Amino acid sequence: MAPTSLNNASEQVPHATKAQLPTGLNGGATASIIDPQILVRPNLALWVTKDHQIYQKEEPYPVCPPGQCLIHVKATGICGSEIHFWKSGRIGDCCVTHDIILGHESAGQIVEIGEGVQGFSVGDRVSIEPGVSCWECEQCLRGRYNLCPKVKFSGTPPSDGTMRRFVAHPARFLHKIPDTMTYAVGALIEPLSVAYNAVTRASPYLGQPVLIAGAGPIGLAMALCARSAGCHPICITDLEDNRLAQARSMGFQQTLKIDLGWDRFETARQVRRVMGEGCAPSLAFECTGAESSINSAIYALEDGGTLLQVGCGKPDIAVPLMSMGFREVNIVTSFRYRLSWPVVIRLVNAGIFGDVTGLITHTFPIEQTIEAFETCADRSKLAIKVQIVDE
Numbered sequence: 001m002a003p004t005s006l007n008n009a010s011e012q013v014p015h016a017t018k019a020q021l022p023t024g025l026n027g028g029a030t031a032s033i034i035d036p037q038i039l040v041r042p043n044l045a046l047w048v049t050k051d052h053q054i055y056q057k058e059e060p061y062p063v064c065p066p067g068q069c070l071i072h073v074k075a076t077g078i079c080g081s082e083i084h085f086w087k088s089g090r091i092g093d094c095c096v097t098h099d100i101i102l103g104h105e106s107a108g109q110i111v112e113i114g115e116g117v118q119g120f121s122v123g124d125r126v127s128i129e130p131g132v133s134c135w136e137c138e139q140c141l142r143g144r145y146n147l148c149p150k151v152k153f154s155g156t157p158p159s160d161g162t163m164r165r166f167v168a169h170p171a172r173f174l175h176k177i178p179d180t181m182t183y184a185v186g187a188l189i190e191p192l193s194v195a196y197n198a199v200t201r202a203s204p205y206l207g208q209p210v211l212i213a214g215a216g217p218i219g220l221a222m223a224l225c226a227r228s229a230g231c232h233p234i235c236i237t238d239l240e241d242n243r244l245a246q247a248r249s250m251g252f253q254q255t256l257k258i259d260l261g262w263d264r265f266e267t268a269r270q271v272r273r274v275m276g277e278g279c280a281p282s283l284a285f286e287c288t289g290a291e292s293s294i295n296s297a298i299y300a301l302e303d304g305g306t307l308l309q310v311g312c313g314k315p316d317i318a319v320p321l322m323s324m325g326f327r328e329v330n331i332v333t334s335f336r337y338r339l340s341w342p343v344v345i346r347l348v349n350a351g352i353f354g355d356v357t358g359l360i361t362h363t364f365p366i367e368q369t370i371e372a373f374e375t376c377a378d379r380s381k382l383a384i385k386v387q388i389v390d391e
């Protein structure tokens with residue numbers, strides 16, 4: 001994955017000042033469905049600095065540019081990448097060089113419609129697809145719009161994100177969610193999309209034995225998706241008991257706590273032992289990005305198996321390429337998602353993944369966003385998915 005493609009375009013969403021606004025709005029039509037009291041609430045936003053600080057500041061109420069909708073963000077999940085931008089100031093070569101607003105896992109309600117937008121109404125409940133691709137380059141035109149070199153990805157430098165009360169977002173990247181779906185679940189469509197994309201890249205077969213390395217939000221979302229795709233048995237590994245306990249509470253009983261003292265052969269042996277039924281995994285979704293985990297997954301795979309690399313780690317990772325060659329072990333990568341929202345919304349709504357709310361362990365009101373970040377970053381708090389809500 002080229003780190004520079006994480007986000008290459010600069011964000012230029014203009015902001016209106018409150019003084020310019022007639023009634024907390026931009027003068028556009030707003031249906032009575034929106035409580036006017038909500039629109040005058042401060043537009044609190046969560047910023048990160050290049051000096052590893054986060055702070056919350058009131059932003060002007062945004063203007064709603066043509067082609068975009070203004071959304072009252074009602075639920076936003078904190079992603080591990082945001083903890084990286086905060087604590088390390090970077091992911092690979094994608095650096096925080098100036099203060100930006102974080103956030104890319106959000107759902108909310110449309111409060112204003114920009115000029116030229118069709119198919120949406122004020123009051124619609126939507127999940128936000130954060131990667132705004134150009135829709136003009138060859139990758140976009142070929143349908144691989146997740147690889148668009150001009151993508152503006154919410155909350156990834158240099159683009160501001162969705163972790164604020166009100167945000168404008170292009171209508172093309174908004175997806176209606178059914179009335180029966182909560183905003184919290186609408187915000188989970190993003191991590192579930194990461195898993196969905198990886199599953200579509202792997203095309204598993206019914207009854208395929210699968211290893212999932214890492215039981216963070218992505219590993220657990222991966223497990224839900226892989227199970228729905230018919231994978232069985234599924235062995236999930238992690239270093240932490242609480243994450244494996246969460247996996248079991250979601251119905252995945254075959255878990256393995258990794259001992260970093262084991263070498264890759266012993267880890268592979270343990271994976272196969274936990275899988276039981278005489279199985280070795282023929283597909284491994286690697287969701288940690290840790291070199292030792294990647295290597296163990298490669299050795300745990302049966303000959304001819306496939307490593308589906310989802311986790312992001314250091315730029316250069318050593319893998320036993322020659323041994324893989326002799327065993328015809330494949331590596332496939334998966335980056336974000338494309339065309340996933342409508343399908344994932346449909347699958348979640350139909351209950352195909354089971355209860356996805358098992359991913360959410362903590363919820364904070366928007367005013368406590370800093371506390372939410374601290375909880376997410378502090379492993380002793382045993383958080384998996386932390387969400388910020390604003391009802």
Ligand SMILES: NC(=O)c1ccc[n+]([C@@H]2O[C@H](COP(=O)([O-])OP(=O)(O)OC[C@H]3O[C@@H](n4cnc5c(N)ncnc54)[C@H](O)[C@@H]3O)[C@@H](O)[C@H]2O)c1
Binds near residue numbers: 079194219238289311
């Ligand atoms: N490919 C993509 O498009 C994409 C999208 C989102 C996230 N990601 C990446 O996916 C990974 C997982 O994301 P997350 O939010 O779940 O992160 P996370 O840090 O919450 O979870 C990772 C889990 O891996 C476990 N782990 C670490 N080393 C291990 C090892 N050697 N063996 C077994 N488990 C180990 C950790 O204990 C942790 O529970 C991250 O690297 C993230 O950057 C990739």
Ligand SMILES: OC[C@H](O)C(O)[C@@H](O)CO
Binds near residue numbers: 081091153191194336
């Ligand atoms: O789910 C999407 C990921 O979190 C992003 O790609 C992030 O890692 C960098 O922008």
